[in-house]
Amino acid sequence: MVHSKTFLLVGLWLASLPVQAQHGLEELPEELAASYESLAAEVREDDEALARVIEAGRERAIFCNTCHGPDGSAERANYPSLAAQNPVYLLDQIEQFADGSREKLVMNVLAETFSVEEKVTLALYYSHMTLESTDFDEELAARGAQVYQVRCAQCHGAGGLGEAGYARIAGQQPAYVAEVLREYRSGDSPRRLSVMYGIASGLSESDMEAVAHYAASLQRQ
Ligand code: HEC
Ligand code: HEC
Numbered sequence: 001m002v003h004s005k006t007f008l009l010v011g012l013w014l015a016s017l018p019v020q021a022q023h024g025l026e027e028l029p030e031e032l033a034a035s036y037e038s039l040a041a042e043v044r045e046d047d048e049a050l051a052r053v054i055e056a057g058r059e060r061a062i063f064c065n066t067c068h069g070p071d072g073s074a075e076r077a078n079y080p081s082l083a084a085q086n087p088v089y090l091l092d093q094i095e096q097f098a099d100g101s102r103e104k105l106v107m108n109v110l111a112e113t114f115s116v117e118e119k120v121t122l123a124l125y126y127s128h129m130t131l132e133s134t135d136f137d138e139e140l141a142a143r144g145a146q147v148y149q150v151r152c153a154q155c156h157g158a159g160g161l162g163e164a165g166y167a168r169i170a171g172q173q174p175a176y177v178a179e180v181l182r183e184y185r186s187g188d189s190p191r192r193l194s195v196m197y198g199i200a201s202g203l204s205e206s207d208m209e210a211v212a213h214y215a216a217s218l219q220r221q
Pocket of ligand 1: 167
């Protein structure tokens, strides 16, 4: 059991961060947000429209899948899975690559070439794919549970599913999660101005490793 005082202290500390925490739909360029909202509404109501979007996304993603894995379940440890990720988070990250606020050469080059329609199609396609299970270490995962519930659940959700602009980290590969945390903690992340800098700087190396395995263990499909 985690002591309630710990919750209180961590809560106060989080509240004191210069949070520009969530990158929601309202932060996206208007045209992109509007286009996403209208297609998302259409596929929610119409299975045929959903099937068309998935088909178009799958075609567009053939090249992406060489790094992000078949239908977005990454097979190589240092690449993020995109399957089952929150579509607004995906759009936000694609925008960050396109405007250079997140740096990774191949992604910056790619994101600049996407049309609004392609961005929306890719985000909806990946968000509808099933994430394949990834390997994790049971012992490390058990150690990471408490760190996660105290320090991460507030934004990424108790089950790691995130929401809107917050990343889903349930089922993400542990090596990728640990690498991202190390990058944030180093202060030299390819992602600028993220609330994650403050979070990661409070974690020890062994906390990062443990919480990464716990996040992977949260997979439920
Ligand atoms: C040559 C390998 C490669 C290819 C091809 C590639 N990506 Fe990536 N992508 C990466 C890497 C590496 C990262 C993680 C970057 C980092 O650590 O900051 C990434 C990150 C992302 C992210 C952010 C994921 C997250 O969880 O934050 C999205 C979204 C994404 N890629 C979409 C795409 C799409 C869509 C395509 C195809 C049009 C694509 N990628 C093709 C290597 C690739
Ligand atoms: C105050 C809210 C908040 C808390 C608490 C938080 N995060 Fe985050 N996290 C975010 C946001 C926002 C992003 C997207 C970051 C960006 O765009 O740079 C993110 C991104 C991430 C990513 C990158 C996901 C990807 O697919 O690339 C990982 C991994 C992550 N967080 C893990 C954690 C872990 C582990 C903890 C707890 C130790 C944690 N976060 C606590 C808000 C939070």
